Amino acid sequence: MTNATQAYSYAGPSTLSEGHLGLSTSGGRTATGFTDHPRFFSGLLTQAAPAAAGLLAVADVALARYHRPQPGFTRDPVVTCGGDRLRFESFSACGGVYSRLDVLGPALDGEVFDRGTTNVDVNNPLREALARVGGRDPLHVGVGPDEVTVTTLDGAVVEKKVPLPARWLRGFAEVQVIAAGFDLRAELSGPQAVRFLRGLPRRASAEVWAVPAGGDLRVSDREVPGGVHLAGVGRLATMMPLLRFVKALRVYGPADGSGAGAVELELPGMRYTLALSPQTWRGFSGEGAVLDDLSGDQVAGDADLVGVLLNFEPTLELGVLAARSGLTPQRVRAALTQLGTAGRVGYDLAEASHFHRELPYDRDHVAALNPRLTSARRLVEQGAVRLTGPDSAEVTTGGGVRAVRLESGSCTCPWWYDHHGSRGPCKHVLAARIAARDLPGGETSPTARDLPVQETSR
Incomplete structure (x- = not known):
């Protein structure tokens, strides 16, 4: 595009x-x-x-x-x-x-x-x-x-x-969604923080995991559950001039130790945070973390409703927004994801909350930045999805029939075999989930049309 x-x-x-x-x-x-x-x-x-x-x-x-x-x-x-x-x-x-x-x-x-x-x-x-x-x-x-x-x-x-660039815009949207799934994994004092950062490998491309060990962090060159993945430690270089001020260091990441990670320095009266993508060659834009939340038909309307309640608050409380909007917390969370893709909210790891800010991207433009979601909706519109059970579906495409599991997000397409869900759901899983939501009472969707659907971006 x-x-x-x-x-x-x-x-x-x-x-x-x-x-x-x-x-x-x-x-x-x-x-x-x-x-x-x-x-x-x-x-x-x-x-x-x-x-x-x-x-x-x-x-x-x-x-x-x-x-x-x-x-x-x-x-x-x-x-x-x-x-x-x-x-x-x-x-x-x-x-x-x-x-x-x-x-x-x-x-x-x-x-x-x-x-x-x-x-x-x-x-x-x-x-x-x-x-x-x-x-x-x-x-x-x-x-x-x-x-x-x-x-x-x-x-x-x-x-x-x-x-x-489209990838750059998508990345800004993905960061806040991915960060919202992080938990605090470890906290170090100022002297420990200096020792940890200065003890990282000197090779800028080195890939390590920061693993909690008692009241400290040890560095591993292998993935460890509970560790925080730091790919390309040279990307932490902007933290080094701040070490003379550091009071504490915190690391955040998902429970399984895979994917992206974040490091935060507590400074006098301020915080400096870096979030690193899963690989140096792989930006945040390819993660697909926003796609499930964006796929529902009601999300855009919910985002409009929640959006008018925002007034550049430094913290946004899910319960307060749910009470003021009349939406469930789950729908508010999806609405915040939609607002995030429009550059209207970010995520603060230290306070475990979103915050309101307005970047110059509109919702229609960001929707076009998610080709997998666009392709999934096209598959549904073309009748390519057939629900075969409460948790299964078949999606007919030009590349053949794809067998999908809705809950786990697995699929028989090449995208799934390459990434196993680590970069978000494929278009076939998204299409099946959209179709399942659209049908009342768990009915079976229409049979896929005889003509194969042309393959587009996965």
């Missing part, structure tokens, strides 16, 4: 001069509506050095292409003001590393003007200045232009356009 394009337009470049960090903003949605150059916050960063180092780390991830490094476009970090915190997010150019710096209330002393989300300009001179911020330097930060800045920079517009 054709890549989307993101256009940035700043009133001027971000600067750091004489203890004042002015972060220039592009267009974004706020609690009061869309604004060309939102102004969110003005005040002191009480922990200047870790904040500067953390912001630089987020910017470094935005610049990086960890798999097959090569020059390319830079997609500016995103900032969200949730009232009591600032969240800075970025996603690597290769789509395999997600980073976020949460600057929390204790590290902020100033005035909040609005809540919302926008891009921030991080240019080379600013990066150099951030690297020079010392531990005792006072740092005043303004997110968005103040009246003086607007007057001074009148006409000094910074504009740039960058492509947003």
Whole structure:
């Protein structure tokens, strides 16, 4: 499909001069509506050095292409003001590393003007200045232009356009869904964290598992249940300059130790999180974790209902949203997945909750980014699905008849044999589940048409 394009337009470049960090903003949605150059916050960063180092780390991830490094476009970090915190997010150019710096209330002393989300300009001179911020330097930060800045920079517009590849957009959607399935596996003190990260293999492509061992973590080169998979330890490099500030380290992952993993550093008044895809060559976009939640006909309507209840809250409670919307918690969870694919919610591992933010992607565009779901719906529309039992179905395609198990998600297609569900359900399983939901009382679906359905993306 054709890549989307993101256009940035700043009133001027971000600067750091004489203890004042002015972060220039592009267009974004706020609690009061869309604004060309939102102004969110003005005040002191009480922990200047870790904040500067953390912001630089987020910017470094935005610049990086960890798999097959090569020059390319830079997609500016995103900032969200949730009232009591600032969240800075970025996603690597290769789509395999997600980073976020949460600057929390204790590290902020100033005035909040609005809540919302926008891009921030991080240019080379600013990066150099951030690297020079010392531990005792006072740092005043303004997110968005103040009246003086607007007057001074009148006409000094910074504009740039960058492509947003389909895989990159899908990856942003997948990260929050995958992270919502993680659990805390281990927590280390500051000295333990330094020892653990500095003790990782020096080879950037090394693949290890961080395995809880008493009150510590040991490194294994084999998959271990309960361990956290860290593929390509070189992708943790942006954490190294932060070690002088670290108070604790936490690792998160699924119970079986497979797939993606995440590492979080607790810093004074803030947190820095990295999520790594299952392999260095494999971005988050191929995981298919959102497909089941997106496949129901009612999900789009539920997402619209839940979406109007959001107001850039720093945490979203499932029970509260269920009570306010009148939906079941299960339907709210699916609605949050839909909102995630539209860039409207993220997931905070430390607080085990979603948060509201608005990225510049719409629902229709993201739906087109899921070819397996599109193909599955086409199979249902063409009558290619026949339910053969409470947990079984046959799906007729140009490649033959595929035998599907609905509960386990197994299938006789090549996709299943290659991935065994590790990258989400195949289109045949999705089609069978959609057909099963569409039929009342467990009736059998219509027999597949005689004409085979043309194979498309699995």
